[in-house]
Amino acid sequence: MLDQKRLHIRAAFFQAIRSFFQGQGFLEVDTPIRQPLIIPEQNIVPVPSGTHFLQSSPELYMKRLLASGCEQIFQICRCFRSGERGRLHLEEFVMLEWYRIDADYTNLMEDCEKLFQFLDSELADCRFPVSLHEPWEKVTVEQAFQKYCSVSPSDALRQDTFDLLLVEEVEPHLGRKTPTILYDYPLELASLARPKADHMGIAERFELYVEGIELANGFSELTDPVQQRSRFEEEYAKMETSHQRQKKMPELFLQDLGKINQAAGIAMGLDRLFMLIIGQDSLDDAVPFSPDELDM
Numbered sequence: 091m092l093d094q095k096r097l098h099i100r101a102a103f104f105q106a107i108r109s110f111f112q113g114q115g116f117l118e119v120d121t122p123i124r125q126p127l128i129i130p131e132q133n134i135v136p137v138p139s140g141t142h143f144l145q146s147s148p149e150l151y152m153k154r155l156l157a158s159g160c161e162q163i164f165q166i167c168r169c170f171r172s173g174e175r176g177r178l179h180l181e182e183f184v185m186l187e188w189y190r191i192d193a194d195y196t197n198l199m200e201d202c203e204k205l206f207q208f209l210d211s212e213l214a215d216c217r218f219p220v221s222l223h224e225p226w227e228k229v230t231v232e233q234a235f236q237k238y239c240s241v242s243p244s245d246a247l248r249q250d251t252f253d254l255l256l257v258e259e260v261e262p263h264l265g266r267k268t269p270t271i272l273y274d275y276p277l278e279l280a281s282l283a284r285p286k287a288d289h290m291g292i293a294e295r296f297e298l299y300v301e302g303i304e305l306a307n308g309f310s311e312l313t314d315p316v317q318q319r320s321r322f323e324e325e326y327a328k329m330e331t332s333h334q335r336q337k338k339m340p341e342l343f344l345q346d347l348g349k350i351n352q353a354a355g356i357a358m359g360l361d362r363l364f365m366l367i368i369g370q371d372s373l374d375d376a377v378p379f380s381p382d383e384l385d386m
Contacts, residue, residue, distance in 0.1 A: 092378050096368065099215045100378070103364055104166060106212045107186060110205055116162040116188060121151035123168065127340045130325040131281070133253075135172040137181065144170035147357060149282070150343045152189055153311070156353055157346035164188035166360065177372045178303060178362060180381065189355040194284075194310040195294045198356045199228075199271055202298055202306060206269065209367070216367040219301055220268050227270040234260050234272060243276050252279070265299035272297045281321040283309035298358075305363055308356030315344045 092100065108118065124142040128134075129149060136143040148165055155163055169185045190197055206222050235243050238260045246252040264270040273296035277285055280293030294310035312318050322339060365376035374380035 091380075091383055092376075095215075097378065099213070099368065100364060100376075102213060103209070103216065103367075104360075106209055107166065107205070107360070109212070110208045111164045111188065114162070114201075114204075116164045117160060119152065119155055119160070119163045119165050120167065121145075121148045121155075121165065125150075127338055129282070129340075130322050130329065132325060132328040137170040137172045146171050147185065148187055149355065149357070150340055152187060152355070153350065153353070154343060154346045156189055156191055157349040160189075161191045162189070175381065177374075180361065180373050180377070183373075184360040186358040186360050187355065189311075189353060191350070191353050193352070193354040195273070195296055195308055195354055198308040198354050199273075199296065201356070202269070202271075202308075202358075213367070217369070218367055219369070220265060222268070224268050226268045227265075229264075229270065229272055230274040231272060231276065232274070234264075238263055247276055247278060252276075261299065261304065262302045265301050265303070270299045272299060280309060281325050282312055282318070284312045300363075300366055303362060303366065304359075305366075306356055306358035308354065311350065311353040311355055313347055313350045313353060315348045318347055319344055 111118065123145050124139050125145050126142050127150075128136050128143050128146055131146075134146050136146055145167070146169055148167055148169075152163060152165060164187065166184065166186050168182060170182050172181060174181050188201070203222075203226060206218065209216070210218055210222055231243050235241065235246065235255070239246070239255050241249070241251070241255070243252060246255050264272060274286065274292045275283075275295040277291055277293045280295040283293040283295040286292040286294050296308055297304050298306040298308075312321070319339065361373050361376055365371070365373055368376065370376050374382070
């Protein structure tokens with residue numbers, strides 16, 4: 091349980107994030123927490139809520155707001171993913187997502203730098219554990235695997251060891267002196283991202299790391315509804331039969347997707363970020379109540 095001082099720091103943290111995005115001209119929005127359909131992702135198990143699911147991300151609905159005419163939007167919300175429990179994982183957690191029309195993933199990288207520098211200047215009781223004023227490290231997935239692994243990303247995918255190698259051999263080296271942006275993921279690992287124009291096997295996706303911890307996942311959005319339907323079908327094919335109830339195509343989302351020309355969006359885990367800037371190493375020490383402190 092957070093003490094009174096850290097509750098005030100956490101409140102100031104959320105307020106500073108809102109102030110940053112409002113100052114950048116973003117509109118704060120809210121979307122349904124209970125959703126009849128969720129994004130098909132084989133590695134995420136949804137939490138049922140009656141005939142619906144608790145959101146694992148507000149992404150589908152935020153993109154539909156872009157299609158309705160919104161240009162720059164952000165949201166701070168609760169998300170839920172079943173079975174996620176550990177030092178860096180909670181089944182219920184706070185997510186920040188923001189989206190831009192007429193933007194790509196490089197614009198989101200710039201947003202991340204500006205946001206962190208703003209928080210560093212605004213929050214007197216918080217300190218980033220790495221330098222924010224030196225140039226941030228930017229490394230492609232291919233370069234990172236060449237440097238830290240014995241196999242290439244393509245070989246790791248074929249051997250079904252990509253995630254294991256990323257977690258065990260690559261991530262521990264990232265974000266040690268400055269934040270690290272790991273970018274240009276294999277297209278197979280970015281079902282909602284746009285292919286890179288000069289390399290169709292690569293997606294315009296990046297992840298942001300500090301002290302070996304992933305904080306954010308962003309990409310240039312795939313806005314072709316035909317391609318997106320195909321990507322969803324491929325993802326559904328990989329999912330366990332026990333997830334059959336969620337294997338329905340989000341038709342309204344696909345209809346709206348075609349109304350978007352170009353956009354970029356990103357999700358950032360705020361509990362992890364707060365944990366780092368208050369000098370803790372477990373999410374249990376960064377949220378008002380850890381799962382172990384709840385009545386059973």
